[in-house]
Amino acid sequence: xxxxxxxxxxxxxxxxxxxxxxxxxxxxxxxxxxxxxxxxxxxxxxxxxxxxxxxxxxxxxxxxxxxxxxxxxxxxxxxxxxxxxxxxxxxxxxxxxxxxxxxxxxxxxxxxxxxxxxxxxxxxxxxxxxxxxxxxxxxxxxxxxxxxxxxxxxxxxxxxxxxxxxxxxxxxxxxxxxxxxxxxxxxxxxxxx
Amino acid sequence: xxxxxxxxxxxxxxxxxxxxxxxxxxxxxxxxxxxxxxxxxxxxxxxxxxxxxxxxxxxxxxxxxxxxxxxxxxxxxxxxxxxxxxxxxxxxxxxxxxxxxxxxxxxxxxxxxxxxxxxxxxxxxxxxxxxxxxxxxxxxxxxxxxxxxxxxxxxxxxxxxxxxxxxxxxxxxxxxxxxxxxxxxxxxxxxxx
Numbered sequence: 033x034x035x036x037x038x039x040x041x042x043x044x045x046x047x048x049x050x051x052x053x054x055x056x057x058x059x060x061x062x063x064x065x066x067x068x069x070x071x072x073x074x075x076x077x078x079x080x081x082x083x084x085x086x087x088x089x090x091x092x093x094x095x096x097x098x099x100x101x102x103x104x105x106x107x108x109x110x111x112x113x114x115x116x117x118x119x120x121x122x123x124x125x126x127x128x129x130x131x132x133x134x135x136x137x138x139x140x141x142x143x144x145x146x147x148x149x150x151x152x153x154x155x156x157x158x159x160x161x162x163x164x165x166x167x168x169x170x171x172x173x174x175x176x177x178x179x180x181x182x183x184x185x186x187x188x189x190x191x192x193x194x195x196x197x198x199x200x201x202x203x204x205x206x207x208x209x210x211x212x213x214x215x216x217x218x219x220x221x222x223x224x225x
Numbered sequence: 226x227x228x229x230x231x232x233x234x235x236x237x238x239x240x241x242x243x244x245x246x247x248x249x250x251x252x253x254x255x256x257x258x259x260x261x262x263x264x265x266x267x268x269x270x271x272x273x274x275x276x277x278x279x280x281x282x283x284x285x286x287x288x289x290x291x292x293x294x295x296x297x298x299x300x301x302x303x304x305x306x307x308x309x310x311x312x313x314x315x316x317x318x319x320x321x322x323x324x325x326x327x328x329x330x331x332x333x334x335x336x337x338x339x340x341x342x343x344x345x346x347x348x349x350x351x352x353x354x355x356x357x358x359x360x361x362x363x364x365x366x367x368x369x370x371x372x373x374x375x376x377x378x379x380x381x382x383x384x385x386x387x388x389x390x391x392x393x394x395x396x397x398x399x400x401x402x403x404x405x406x407x408x409x410x411x412x413x414x415x416x417x418x
Contacts, residue, residue, distance in 0.1 A: 057250035058337030134335065141392035142327065142335055144251030155392035184389070184401040185382060192385025196377070199334035199348035205377050212378040216409060 047090035056143035095157025106168035240283035280343035288350025299361035
Protein backbone atom coordinates (compact mmCIF):
# COMPACT_ATOMS: atom_id res chain seq x y z
CA UNK A 33 0.00 0.00 0.00
CA UNK A 34 1.42 3.40 -0.96
CA UNK A 35 2.66 5.50 1.92
CA UNK A 36 2.63 9.30 1.89
CA UNK A 37 -0.33 11.69 1.65
CA UNK A 38 -2.07 13.08 4.70
CA UNK A 39 -1.61 11.65 8.19
CA UNK A 40 -5.11 10.19 7.90
CA UNK A 41 -4.27 8.47 4.59
CA UNK A 42 -1.04 7.07 6.04
CA UNK A 43 -2.91 5.73 9.04
CA UNK A 44 -5.44 4.00 6.78
CA UNK A 45 -2.68 2.54 4.61
CA UNK A 46 -0.87 1.28 7.72
CA UNK A 47 -4.09 -0.25 9.05
CA UNK A 48 -4.57 -2.11 5.75
CA UNK A 49 -0.99 -3.42 5.89
CA UNK A 50 -1.30 -4.53 9.51
CA UNK A 51 -4.73 -6.14 9.06
CA UNK A 52 -3.27 -8.06 6.15
CA UNK A 53 -0.44 -9.36 8.31
CA UNK A 54 -2.03 -10.02 11.67
CA UNK A 55 -5.80 -9.59 11.33
CA UNK A 56 -8.06 -6.87 12.68
CA UNK A 57 -8.34 -8.13 16.26
CA UNK A 58 -4.59 -8.36 16.80
CA UNK A 59 -3.81 -4.90 15.42
CA UNK A 60 -3.76 -2.19 18.09
CA UNK A 61 -4.03 1.56 17.70
CA UNK A 62 -0.46 1.77 19.01
CA UNK A 63 0.67 -0.51 16.15
CA UNK A 64 -1.02 1.76 13.60
CA UNK A 65 0.52 4.89 15.16
CA UNK A 66 4.00 3.35 15.10
CA UNK A 67 3.69 1.96 11.58
CA UNK A 68 2.32 5.20 10.08
CA UNK A 69 4.61 7.44 12.15
CA UNK A 70 1.53 9.47 12.99
CA UNK A 71 1.58 11.72 16.07
CA UNK A 72 0.25 9.95 19.16
CA UNK A 73 -3.30 11.15 19.84
CA UNK A 74 -4.03 11.53 16.14
CA UNK A 75 -6.09 8.32 16.01
CA UNK A 76 -9.03 9.77 17.96
CA UNK A 77 -8.64 13.07 16.15
CA UNK A 78 -8.99 11.39 12.75
CA UNK A 79 -11.11 8.43 13.81
CA UNK A 80 -13.43 9.59 16.61
CA UNK A 81 -15.27 6.24 16.33
CA UNK A 82 -12.09 4.48 17.46
CA UNK A 83 -10.68 1.27 16.08
CA UNK A 84 -14.07 0.17 14.76
CA UNK A 85 -14.13 3.23 12.51
CA UNK A 86 -10.51 2.78 11.45
CA UNK A 87 -11.20 -0.88 10.57
CA UNK A 88 -14.32 0.05 8.64
CA UNK A 89 -12.60 2.77 6.59
CA UNK A 90 -9.45 0.74 5.96
CA UNK A 91 -11.54 -2.20 4.76
CA UNK A 92 -13.54 0.11 2.47
CA UNK A 93 -10.33 1.58 1.03
CA UNK A 94 -8.81 -1.86 0.37
CA UNK A 95 -12.06 -3.14 -1.16
CA UNK A 96 -12.45 -0.19 -3.51
CA UNK A 97 -8.84 -0.34 -4.61
CA UNK A 98 -9.20 -4.03 -5.52
CA UNK A 99 -12.50 -3.39 -7.28
CA UNK A 100 -10.94 -0.67 -9.45
CA UNK A 101 -7.94 -2.89 -10.19
CA UNK A 102 -10.17 -5.76 -11.33
CA UNK A 103 -12.31 -3.46 -13.50
CA UNK A 104 -9.28 -1.90 -15.19
CA UNK A 105 -7.77 -5.32 -15.79
CA UNK A 106 -10.97 -6.71 -17.31
CA UNK A 107 -10.98 -3.90 -19.87
CA UNK A 108 -7.63 -5.01 -21.20
CA UNK A 109 -7.64 -8.77 -20.78
CA UNK A 110 -9.74 -11.90 -21.13
CA UNK A 111 -11.63 -12.70 -17.86
CA UNK A 112 -9.54 -15.85 -17.27
CA UNK A 113 -6.35 -13.83 -17.62
CA UNK A 114 -7.67 -11.21 -15.22
CA UNK A 115 -8.38 -13.86 -12.58
CA UNK A 116 -4.90 -15.25 -13.08
CA UNK A 117 -3.45 -11.75 -12.62
CA UNK A 118 -5.28 -11.39 -9.30
CA UNK A 119 -4.08 -14.82 -8.16
CA UNK A 120 -0.51 -13.92 -9.15
CA UNK A 121 -0.70 -10.65 -7.22
CA UNK A 122 -1.61 -12.46 -4.00
CA UNK A 123 0.92 -15.19 -4.77
CA UNK A 124 3.71 -12.60 -4.99
CA UNK A 125 2.49 -10.86 -1.85
CA UNK A 126 2.57 -14.09 0.15
CA UNK A 127 6.08 -14.94 -1.09
CA UNK A 128 7.42 -11.41 -0.54
CA UNK A 129 6.08 -11.33 3.02
CA UNK A 130 7.22 -14.86 3.95
CA UNK A 131 3.52 -15.83 4.08
CA UNK A 132 2.71 -13.01 6.47
CA UNK A 133 0.39 -10.97 4.25
CA UNK A 134 -3.05 -12.14 3.20
CA UNK A 135 -6.16 -10.25 2.08
CA UNK A 136 -7.10 -7.33 4.37
CA UNK A 137 -10.77 -7.64 3.40
CA UNK A 138 -10.74 -11.30 4.48
CA UNK A 139 -9.29 -10.19 7.82
CA UNK A 140 -12.26 -7.87 8.30
CA UNK A 141 -14.71 -10.57 7.16
CA UNK A 142 -13.55 -12.86 9.97
CA UNK A 143 -12.96 -10.18 12.61
CA UNK A 144 -14.52 -10.58 16.06
CA UNK A 145 -17.78 -9.14 17.35
CA UNK A 146 -16.58 -5.56 17.88
CA UNK A 147 -16.16 -5.03 14.17
CA UNK A 148 -19.64 -5.47 12.74
CA UNK A 149 -19.31 -2.39 10.55
CA UNK A 150 -15.98 -3.54 9.08
CA UNK A 151 -17.45 -6.99 8.43
CA UNK A 152 -20.41 -5.42 6.62
CA UNK A 153 -18.02 -3.36 4.51
CA UNK A 154 -16.06 -6.55 3.73
CA UNK A 155 -19.28 -8.21 2.57
CA UNK A 156 -19.96 -5.22 0.34
CA UNK A 157 -16.43 -5.39 -1.07
CA UNK A 158 -16.88 -9.06 -2.01
CA UNK A 159 -20.21 -8.16 -3.66
CA UNK A 160 -18.58 -5.38 -5.63
CA UNK A 161 -15.77 -7.66 -6.88
CA UNK A 162 -18.36 -10.26 -7.85
CA UNK A 163 -20.36 -7.63 -9.74
CA UNK A 164 -17.32 -6.34 -11.64
CA UNK A 165 -16.21 -9.85 -12.64
CA UNK A 166 -19.76 -10.87 -13.59
CA UNK A 167 -20.05 -7.80 -15.82
CA UNK A 168 -16.81 -8.79 -17.57
CA UNK A 169 -18.15 -12.31 -18.14
CA UNK A 170 -21.47 -11.00 -19.43
CA UNK A 171 -19.66 -8.78 -21.93
CA UNK A 172 -18.12 -12.01 -23.28
CA UNK A 173 -21.54 -13.55 -23.78
CA UNK A 174 -22.42 -15.43 -20.57
CA UNK A 175 -25.97 -15.16 -19.27
CA UNK A 176 -26.37 -13.00 -16.16
CA UNK A 177 -27.04 -16.09 -14.01
CA UNK A 178 -24.05 -18.01 -15.29
CA UNK A 179 -21.81 -14.94 -15.03
CA UNK A 180 -22.92 -14.23 -11.44
CA UNK A 181 -22.39 -17.82 -10.36
CA UNK A 182 -18.89 -18.02 -11.85
CA UNK A 183 -17.93 -14.58 -10.52
CA UNK A 184 -18.96 -15.46 -6.96
CA UNK A 185 -17.10 -18.72 -7.23
CA UNK A 186 -13.97 -16.96 -8.50
CA UNK A 187 -13.96 -14.53 -5.56
CA UNK A 188 -14.59 -17.34 -3.03
CA UNK A 189 -11.98 -19.60 -4.59
CA UNK A 190 -9.25 -16.98 -4.64
CA UNK A 191 -9.99 -15.84 -1.06
CA UNK A 192 -9.98 -19.43 0.14
CA UNK A 193 -6.76 -20.26 -1.67
CA UNK A 194 -4.99 -17.27 -0.09
CA UNK A 195 -5.99 -18.61 3.33
CA UNK A 196 -4.92 -22.17 2.52
CA UNK A 197 -1.59 -21.02 1.03
CA UNK A 198 -0.84 -18.83 4.04
CA UNK A 199 -1.53 -21.66 6.50
CA UNK A 200 0.47 -24.16 4.43
CA UNK A 201 3.29 -21.66 3.79
CA UNK A 202 3.16 -22.85 0.17
CA UNK A 203 1.67 -21.16 -2.90
CA UNK A 204 0.63 -24.48 -4.45
CA UNK A 205 -3.06 -23.86 -3.62
CA UNK A 206 -2.94 -20.55 -5.53
CA UNK A 207 -1.23 -22.19 -8.49
CA UNK A 208 -3.88 -24.90 -8.61
CA UNK A 209 -6.91 -22.64 -8.28
CA UNK A 210 -5.47 -20.24 -10.85
CA UNK A 211 -5.27 -23.04 -13.39
CA UNK A 212 -8.75 -24.37 -12.49
CA UNK A 213 -10.37 -20.93 -12.74
CA UNK A 214 -8.86 -20.35 -16.18
CA UNK A 215 -10.10 -23.78 -17.26
CA UNK A 216 -13.65 -23.12 -15.99
CA UNK A 217 -13.91 -19.64 -17.47
CA UNK A 218 -12.72 -20.94 -20.83
CA UNK A 219 -15.19 -23.85 -20.69
CA UNK A 220 -18.07 -21.51 -19.84
CA UNK A 221 -17.13 -19.11 -22.64
CA UNK A 222 -16.69 -21.98 -25.11
CA UNK A 223 -20.30 -23.03 -24.42
CA UNK A 224 -21.61 -19.68 -25.66
CA UNK A 225 -19.03 -19.06 -28.41
CA UNK B 226 -19.58 -29.64 18.89
CA UNK B 227 -20.63 -32.27 21.40
CA UNK B 228 -20.35 -31.26 25.05
CA UNK B 229 -19.63 -33.74 27.85
CA UNK B 230 -16.57 -35.90 28.40
CA UNK B 231 -13.62 -34.83 30.49
CA UNK B 232 -13.00 -31.23 31.51
CA UNK B 233 -10.18 -31.15 29.00
CA UNK B 234 -12.46 -32.35 26.18
CA UNK B 235 -15.12 -29.82 27.11
CA UNK B 236 -12.55 -27.03 27.07
CA UNK B 237 -11.36 -28.08 23.61
CA UNK B 238 -14.94 -28.29 22.32
CA UNK B 239 -15.68 -24.83 23.76
CA UNK B 240 -12.53 -23.43 22.18
CA UNK B 241 -13.61 -24.78 18.78
CA UNK B 242 -17.07 -23.22 19.18
CA UNK B 243 -15.67 -19.85 20.23
CA UNK B 244 -12.96 -19.77 17.53
CA UNK B 245 -15.70 -20.46 15.03
CA UNK B 246 -17.73 -17.51 16.28
CA UNK B 247 -15.17 -14.85 17.06
CA UNK B 248 -11.78 -16.00 15.84
CA UNK B 249 -8.73 -17.14 17.81
CA UNK B 250 -7.39 -13.71 18.73
CA UNK B 251 -10.67 -12.51 20.23
CA UNK B 252 -11.27 -15.62 22.34
CA UNK B 253 -9.86 -15.34 25.86
CA UNK B 254 -9.10 -18.08 28.35
CA UNK B 255 -11.87 -16.62 30.53
CA UNK B 256 -14.32 -17.10 27.64
CA UNK B 257 -13.32 -20.75 27.33
CA UNK B 258 -13.62 -21.32 31.10
CA UNK B 259 -17.09 -19.76 31.18
CA UNK B 260 -18.33 -21.57 28.06
CA UNK B 261 -17.05 -24.99 29.17
CA UNK B 262 -18.01 -24.46 32.84
CA UNK B 263 -14.52 -25.69 33.68
CA UNK B 264 -13.05 -24.83 37.08
CA UNK B 265 -11.03 -21.60 37.00
CA UNK B 266 -7.33 -22.50 36.98
CA UNK B 267 -7.90 -25.62 34.93
CA UNK B 268 -6.64 -24.04 31.72
CA UNK B 269 -3.00 -24.01 32.81
CA UNK B 270 -3.45 -27.40 34.43
CA UNK B 271 -4.67 -28.95 31.16
CA UNK B 272 -2.84 -26.64 28.74
CA UNK B 273 0.48 -25.68 30.30
CA UNK B 274 1.48 -24.10 26.99
CA UNK B 275 -1.32 -21.58 27.46
CA UNK B 276 -3.67 -20.28 24.81
CA UNK B 277 -1.25 -21.17 22.02
CA UNK B 278 -1.46 -24.83 23.04
CA UNK B 279 -5.25 -24.69 23.43
CA UNK B 280 -5.56 -23.10 19.96
CA UNK B 281 -3.26 -25.72 18.44
CA UNK B 282 -5.09 -28.68 19.97
CA UNK B 283 -8.57 -27.30 19.25
CA UNK B 284 -7.61 -26.69 15.61
CA UNK B 285 -6.23 -30.23 15.35
CA UNK B 286 -9.41 -31.70 16.81
CA UNK B 287 -11.64 -29.70 14.43
CA UNK B 288 -9.45 -30.59 11.45
CA UNK B 289 -9.43 -34.32 12.20
CA UNK B 290 -13.18 -34.41 12.79
CA UNK B 291 -13.82 -32.79 9.41
CA UNK B 292 -11.32 -35.10 7.70
CA UNK B 293 -13.06 -38.20 9.11
CA UNK B 294 -16.47 -36.78 8.11
CA UNK B 295 -15.34 -36.20 4.52
CA UNK B 296 -13.76 -39.67 4.27
CA UNK B 297 -16.89 -41.40 5.61
CA UNK B 298 -19.08 -39.39 3.25
CA UNK B 299 -16.94 -40.21 0.21
CA UNK B 300 -17.37 -43.93 0.88
CA UNK B 301 -21.12 -43.63 0.51
CA UNK B 302 -21.62 -40.90 -2.06
CA UNK B 303 -20.36 -39.51 -5.35
CA UNK B 304 -17.59 -36.89 -4.83
CA UNK B 305 -19.83 -34.07 -6.10
CA UNK B 306 -22.53 -35.06 -3.61
CA UNK B 307 -19.98 -35.18 -0.80
CA UNK B 308 -18.84 -31.64 -1.57
CA UNK B 309 -22.47 -30.50 -1.63
CA UNK B 310 -23.01 -32.16 1.77
CA UNK B 311 -20.05 -30.22 3.21
CA UNK B 312 -21.34 -26.97 1.72
CA UNK B 313 -24.81 -27.65 3.14
CA UNK B 314 -23.36 -28.33 6.59
CA UNK B 315 -21.68 -24.92 6.69
CA UNK B 316 -24.77 -23.31 5.15
CA UNK B 317 -26.95 -24.65 7.97
CA UNK B 318 -24.38 -23.62 10.57
CA UNK B 319 -24.28 -20.06 9.30
CA UNK B 320 -28.08 -19.81 9.23
CA UNK B 321 -28.50 -21.43 12.67
CA UNK B 322 -25.96 -19.05 14.22
CA UNK B 323 -27.28 -15.89 12.52
CA UNK B 324 -24.03 -15.84 10.54
CA UNK B 325 -21.90 -15.97 13.66
CA UNK B 326 -20.24 -19.35 13.12
CA UNK B 327 -17.69 -20.02 10.40
CA UNK B 328 -14.92 -22.61 10.07
CA UNK B 329 -12.70 -22.91 13.18
CA UNK B 330 -9.75 -24.09 11.07
CA UNK B 331 -10.02 -20.94 8.95
CA UNK B 332 -9.96 -18.90 12.16
CA UNK B 333 -6.64 -20.53 13.08
CA UNK B 334 -5.29 -20.09 9.54
CA UNK B 335 -5.75 -16.32 9.81
CA UNK B 336 -4.84 -15.94 13.48
CA UNK B 337 -2.24 -13.37 14.55
CA UNK B 338 1.45 -13.91 15.13
CA UNK B 339 1.19 -15.60 18.54
CA UNK B 340 -0.45 -18.66 17.03
CA UNK B 341 2.13 -20.03 14.64
CA UNK B 342 1.58 -23.59 15.85
CA UNK B 343 -2.20 -23.38 15.39
CA UNK B 344 -1.70 -21.91 11.91
CA UNK B 345 0.62 -24.78 11.01
CA UNK B 346 -1.98 -27.28 12.25
CA UNK B 347 -4.62 -25.46 10.15
CA UNK B 348 -2.38 -25.83 7.08
CA UNK B 349 -2.04 -29.53 7.83
CA UNK B 350 -5.82 -29.86 8.22
CA UNK B 351 -6.38 -28.29 4.79
CA UNK B 352 -3.79 -30.69 3.33
CA UNK B 353 -5.50 -33.67 4.91
CA UNK B 354 -8.93 -32.64 3.53
CA UNK B 355 -7.36 -32.16 0.09
CA UNK B 356 -5.77 -35.61 0.30
CA UNK B 357 -9.01 -37.32 1.32
CA UNK B 358 -11.01 -35.62 -1.45
CA UNK B 359 -8.29 -36.31 -4.04
CA UNK B 360 -8.29 -40.00 -3.09
CA UNK B 361 -12.07 -40.09 -3.63
CA UNK B 362 -11.66 -38.51 -7.06
CA UNK B 363 -8.86 -40.90 -7.99
CA UNK B 364 -11.05 -43.85 -7.06
CA UNK B 365 -13.50 -42.52 -9.68
CA UNK B 366 -10.81 -42.52 -12.34
CA UNK B 367 -9.19 -39.07 -12.28
CA UNK B 368 -5.41 -38.91 -12.68
CA UNK B 369 -3.53 -38.01 -9.47
CA UNK B 370 -2.69 -34.53 -10.83
CA UNK B 371 -6.23 -33.75 -11.89
CA UNK B 372 -7.63 -35.13 -8.63
CA UNK B 373 -5.19 -33.10 -6.52
CA UNK B 374 -5.92 -29.90 -8.42
CA UNK B 375 -9.70 -30.27 -8.11
CA UNK B 376 -9.49 -31.31 -4.45
CA UNK B 377 -7.40 -28.27 -3.50
CA UNK B 378 -9.78 -26.05 -5.41
CA UNK B 379 -12.80 -27.59 -3.67
CA UNK B 380 -11.30 -26.93 -0.22
CA UNK B 381 -10.31 -23.35 -1.13
CA UNK B 382 -13.66 -22.62 -2.75
CA UNK B 383 -15.71 -23.85 0.19
CA UNK B 384 -13.53 -22.04 2.75
CA UNK B 385 -13.73 -18.82 0.72
CA UNK B 386 -17.49 -19.10 0.28
CA UNK B 387 -18.01 -19.52 4.04
CA UNK B 388 -16.08 -16.28 4.58
CA UNK B 389 -17.98 -14.41 1.84
CA UNK B 390 -21.36 -15.69 3.08
CA UNK B 391 -20.56 -14.70 6.67
CA UNK B 392 -19.54 -11.17 5.67
CA UNK B 393 -22.56 -10.77 3.38
CA UNK B 394 -24.93 -12.36 5.91
CA UNK B 395 -26.34 -14.31 2.97
CA UNK B 396 -25.80 -17.95 1.99
CA UNK B 397 -26.00 -17.17 -1.73
CA UNK B 398 -22.22 -17.60 -2.13
CA UNK B 399 -22.44 -21.13 -0.69
CA UNK B 400 -25.38 -22.00 -2.93
CA UNK B 401 -23.47 -20.81 -5.98
CA UNK B 402 -20.17 -22.55 -5.22
CA UNK B 403 -22.01 -25.75 -4.33
CA UNK B 404 -23.61 -25.82 -7.77
CA UNK B 405 -20.33 -24.92 -9.53
CA UNK B 406 -18.32 -27.59 -7.67
CA UNK B 407 -20.86 -30.26 -8.61
CA UNK B 408 -20.71 -29.11 -12.23
CA UNK B 409 -16.89 -29.19 -12.30
CA UNK B 410 -16.57 -32.57 -10.63
CA UNK B 411 -19.12 -34.05 -13.03
CA UNK B 412 -17.32 -32.50 -16.02
CA UNK B 413 -13.96 -33.88 -14.86
CA UNK B 414 -15.42 -37.35 -14.26
CA UNK B 415 -17.22 -37.28 -17.63
CA UNK B 416 -13.85 -36.72 -19.34
CA UNK B 417 -12.54 -40.03 -17.98
CA UNK B 418 -15.79 -42.00 -18.12
